[in-house]
Amino acid sequence: MATKRNTSNESANKLNIDEAIARNWELPEFTIKEIRDAIPAHCFRRDTFRSFTYVIHDFAFIAALAYAASYIDQVQSAALRMILWPLYWIAQGIVGTGVWVIGHECGHQAFSPSKTINNSVGYVLHTLLLVPYHSWRFSHSRHHKATGHMTKDQVFLPKTRTKVGLPPRDKDPHPDGPHDALDEAPIVVFYRMFVMFVFGWPAYLFINATGQNYPGWASHFNPSCAIFDENQYWDVVSSNIGVLSMVGFLGYCGQIFGSLNVIKYYVIPYLFVNFWLVLITYLQHTDPRLPHYRENVWNFQRGAALTVDRSFGTIIDYFHHHIADTH
Template sequence: MQEVLRAIPRECFERDTGKSLAYAACSTAITLACGALAWACVPVTAAYWPVWVAYAFVTGTAATGCWVAAHECGHGAFSDDKTIQDAVGYALHSLLLVPYFSWQRSHAVHHSRTNHVLEGETHVPARLGTEDANVMFKLRGLLGEGPFTFLNLVGVFALGWPIYLLTGASGGPVRGNTNHFLPFMGEKGKHALFPGKWAKKVWQSDVGVVAVLGALAAWAAHSGVATVMALYVGPYMVTNFWLVLYTWLQHTDVDVPHFEGDDWNLVKGAFMTIDRPYGPVFDFLHHRIGSTHVAHHINHTIPHYHAKKATEALQKAFPDLYLYDPTPIATATWRVGSKCIAVVKKGDEWVFTDKQLDPVAA
């Protein structure tokens, strides 16, 4: 890893608190402006549902920039001032119903075990022959490939994030059924997701989320449930969609393997991350989270405004290791939802298969 880090210009590791705050403020301002405009101009009636759908997409897309800014806070990439960093991250993530410290810990585990088939965290694929894999193959057999892929994508994008927070779904199997709000859930000891001091931090995270839920309930009591659904819940669902899309496509595709035991190491896992072409608009709004994610996994303290330079350095220094897939996002998403059902052991790698009985493995 030290060899890899030496290839990245030193200035890429420098954090500028003012610049980070400006980016976070920009994302927040765009989000709030969208909400204020809709509240002032669009009636909350069924006749305007197409407008509210468009509003949800635009505002939820903008709010994803707030999510990414908070994500940088959790990684220590936002500022050298830890108080400012945690205050911004806690506020932004709580407003998006994300338990800040809980996610900070689980996401750090994700970085420390990227593409480890047993100890990874988030989007860990099911192994061929397990109950989870068998259920997916049975559903695919009943529905057919096309309808299965469609329902798989809808389920993952609509429910994947809250289910992960509440049950640890797609988390590493060694950790059991975890819960980001209840630190005592899941395995204990070596593979505990929230060991030691982290239990207290989980409870601290809960305070922020509960406070926001209370504010939403009070708003609904004052202005009506429909208003809250239209102005907040719609964009919230779109933000969750972007979060799941990015994380899923960053670590999953038909030709990206997983590892275990001595076949896995930190550098190998970090380079099993895929940069993709999201285009200038989404790169701006989402602070290049999808197009510079390899560099982020090589070192998560690199601020996003240095990530492009770091990415170019890695691509030049390690062209055989750096992964970039130019496939259009919609096409890549359908391929992942259709073909990446389970992994099977082949040699020292676990590779994806869309066949329940893999002839090579047999």
């Protein structure tokens, strides 16, 4: 059995290499030192004061947008109100994504030289967006340690032909698809996009959707699951407490200001933030030009290079703090 399995693996690897050669792919041979030496030294300096100015900037815009939105229902024209509310939701979602990005930088310890400041600010910012800060920080660290690895990366793992029931590429008359009448049907594509953009981020947090197939309940809210190490248990618990506290606060706001107002001012912009998170990360790590490496080929620097930077335009890039075009 071992001989057959090894022969099968060698055959699969040969097919992968043959395909790479046919597509003119070349394995990068640069080192981490070469990458770091090419980056100006000032890019590695962390300025706490400057970082806080970005936080103030974002919350000033959030407050200004919410204040402006408070006048929308006073507009006499129903048609105009139907235009203004979506404009508010879109704008607030864009700015809110910037807040999430700052929390992301805190998780990378890039906000400040102080670990305490990084984790305190990140915890608050991500909790406001119902993100379990430490839990996601831990899984995200694993992602960066294995980006582009077929069996160790944490998110947006490509499905192999075997998993979707397709024959080997050299035996498939239509190797690049489609393989089903519904594969590229517009209504099916729209449905998949809707599900991914609306439920993708919560599903990833709750059930590790698109992530590694861990045993048991793999969730960012389960401190005992395989995503986390034992010494991370209480940090995950504290993140859960933060998210539950935020949910409770939103419930309190619903009692004071009305559930409809909570939905209009917070929930719908929150869904737009989720949309941007999924869109940005999916497009960064998914492209026909991007390979995913198996164990015998992958190394850290090759994996780290497997990111496609994409600009969403000057305004969106600005409010997203250039997470998409300079990642």
